[in-house]
Amino acid sequence: QVQLVESGGGLVQPGGSxxxxxxxxxxIFSIYAMGWYHQAPGKQxxxxxxxxxxxxxYYADSVKGxxxxxxxxxxxxxxxxxxxxxxxxxxxxxxxxxxxxxYWGQGTQVTVSS
Numbered sequence: 001q002v003q004l005v006e007s008g009g010g011l012v013q014p015g016g017s018x019x020x021x022x023x024x025x026x027x028i029f030s031i032y033a034m035g036w037y038h039q040a041p042g043k044q045x046x047x048x049x050x051x052x053x054x055x056x057x058y059y060a061d062s063v064k065g066x067x068x069x070x071x072x073x074x075x076x077x078x079x080x081x082x083x084x085x086x087x088x089x090x091x092x093x094x095x096x097x098x099x100x101x102x103y104w105g106q107g108t109q110v111t112v113s114s
Contacts, residue, residue, distance in 0.1 A: 002026040002103050006095055009108030012085055020080040020108060022095030030073040035098035036080045038091035039107075049080060050098040062088070085112045 008020040020036065035050035035058075049069040050058045057069055068081040078095050092107040 004105035006105050006108040009110045011111045016085050017083045022078045024076045029076040033098045034078045037094045040091040087112045
């Protein structure tokens with residue numbers, strides 16, 4: 001049974017940084033493309049960044065040059081380094097496979113505000 005546990009969110013001022021972490025279990029992690037998604041209030045969940053098992057990355061236009069996705073297959077972990085944060089980055093952030101499984105973790109709240 002897959003489990004996804006996100007952490008690392010918080011309140012940060014515009015221009016600040018956060019590093020999100022996701023621990024995955026119950027799967028053969030290394031074979032899956034993994035992604036980070038976010039969901040802002042009143043909006044649909046959308047893909048922010050993804051990384052294939054081979055290391056190829058994708059970034060939404062809104063985060064290119066600011067966010068970096070990485071993974072550690074030995075630890076079943078995926079990370080999202082977020083720099084130069086903007087108020088519009090405020091959302092709940094989730095990790096999941098890409099394309100996503102039906103199961104979602106609890107997410108981690110990121111709030112960018114002065």
